[in-house]
Amino acid sequence: MRRDLAKTFLYDMALAREFEQRAAEQYTEGKIAGFLHLYPGEEAVAVGSLRAADPGDYVVTTYREHVHALVRGITPAAVMAELFGRADGCSRGYGGSMHLFDMDRRFLGGYAIVGETFPVAAGAAYWLRLNSEPDVVLCYFGDGAVNQGxxxxxxxxxxxxGLPVVLICENNHYQIGTEIHRHSAIAEVHKRACGYGIEAERVDGMDVLAVYDATRHALHHVRDGNGPYLLECETYRYRGHSMADPGAYRSALEVSELRARDPLRTFRKRANEEGWVAEDEADGLAEQARSAVDEALAFADASPPPTELHADVYVEPIHLYRGRP
Known part of the structure; x- marks a missing residue:
C-alpha cells in the first residue's frame, strides 16, 4: 500500500463526510432547495472505485452523486454552488443536487430517475466501441434499480x-425505506449478472481498499476485451433516503452496528496501524477537508443566481398555421 494513496483515500473520505454534513446544515437553513440525498457511510464506494479509474473513463451516476463529483475532481466550490442553484455551479445552477455535470472530467451527470443510468452508460460505451476508444464507462446504481426494466x-x-462498462451497485440494502429482501426475489445483486454471461463479484463496500482493488480488477477485465463486469458493493447510508426521510424504518441497533464499521474511521485506524499515515497527518488531512468546505460555502454564498434560465431549454415558438400572429 502506497502512502500517497492511503493519504488520498483519507482526504477524499474526510472531504466527503464534511461536505455532506455541511450540506445538510445548509438545507435546514433553506439555502438548498428541492431534494437532497446524502452519502455518509457509503464513502468507500465512490472513493475506492473512482480512484481506480483513469481520467479518460466516463462516469454515470445517480442522484446521490455529490461525492462522486468531488472524487472525480469537480471542486467543492463548484458542487456547493450547484446545490445552492447558483450560476457558478458545475451545471450553471440548472441542475441542483441531483444533476451535477462536468464534460471536461467526463462526468456525465447524476440522474434522478431510478434506473436511468443504465441506458446512458450503454450509449456512452457504444460510442467508445464505435470509435475504438480505450476508455471504460463506470455506471453506478442502487439496489432499488435492479428491478427496473x-x-x-x-x-x-x-x-x-461486449461493451466496455463496469456496473457498480451501491447496495445500501434499502430502496428508500424498503429492505432489499422485501422487494427482490434475488437479494444478492451480483448473482443476477450470470443470466447474461457477465462476470460479477460482491465486495465489502465499507472497505475502501477492497473496493479499489476490486474495481482495478474489473477495469482490467473490461479493457482486455472481456466484456462488461458487475460489482456489488455492500454498503450502508447512515442517514435516511433523503433529508425528508427520518429513517424510522431502521432500528437503532442496526444503525449502531453499521456505524461501528464506519469506512472513514476503520481505514484511518488501519492506516495508522500499518504505518501508512500517522495520526497527526490524518488530523491535518481532516483539517484540510474542513477548510475546503468552508471555502466552498463562502464561494456558493457569493455566487450570483442564474441569469439565463431559458438558455438551451426553450426555442422561439414555431407557428404551424398561416395567419396566426
Missing part, C-alpha cells in the same frame, strides 16, 4: 455487444 435490457445489450 432498464437494468435487464442494458445488461443484455452490453453483454451481447
Amino acid at each position: 432498464t437494468f435487464h435490457e442494458t445488461l443484455n445489450m452490453v453483454a451481447l455487444w
Whole structure:
C-alpha cells in the first residue's frame, strides 16, 4: 500500500463526510432547495472505485452523486454552488443536487430517475466501441434499480455487444425505506449478472481498499476485451433516503452496528496501524477537508443566481398555421 494513496483515500473520505454534513446544515437553513440525498457511510464506494479509474473513463451516476463529483475532481466550490442553484455551479445552477455535470472530467451527470443510468452508460460505451476508444464507462446504481426494466435490457445489450462498462451497485440494502429482501426475489445483486454471461463479484463496500482493488480488477477485465463486469458493493447510508426521510424504518441497533464499521474511521485506524499515515497527518488531512468546505460555502454564498434560465431549454415558438400572429 502506497502512502500517497492511503493519504488520498483519507482526504477524499474526510472531504466527503464534511461536505455532506455541511450540506445538510445548509438545507435546514433553506439555502438548498428541492431534494437532497446524502452519502455518509457509503464513502468507500465512490472513493475506492473512482480512484481506480483513469481520467479518460466516463462516469454515470445517480442522484446521490455529490461525492462522486468531488472524487472525480469537480471542486467543492463548484458542487456547493450547484446545490445552492447558483450560476457558478458545475451545471450553471440548472441542475441542483441531483444533476451535477462536468464534460471536461467526463462526468456525465447524476440522474434522478431510478434506473436511468443504465441506458446512458450503454450509449456512452457504444460510442467508445464505435470509435475504438480505450476508455471504460463506470455506471453506478442502487439496489432499488435492479428491478427496473432498464437494468435487464442494458445488461443484455452490453453483454451481447461486449461493451466496455463496469456496473457498480451501491447496495445500501434499502430502496428508500424498503429492505432489499422485501422487494427482490434475488437479494444478492451480483448473482443476477450470470443470466447474461457477465462476470460479477460482491465486495465489502465499507472497505475502501477492497473496493479499489476490486474495481482495478474489473477495469482490467473490461479493457482486455472481456466484456462488461458487475460489482456489488455492500454498503450502508447512515442517514435516511433523503433529508425528508427520518429513517424510522431502521432500528437503532442496526444503525449502531453499521456505524461501528464506519469506512472513514476503520481505514484511518488501519492506516495508522500499518504505518501508512500517522495520526497527526490524518488530523491535518481532516483539517484540510474542513477548510475546503468552508471555502466552498463562502464561494456558493457569493455566487450570483442564474441569469439565463431559458438558455438551451426553450426555442422561439414555431407557428404551424398561416395567419396566426
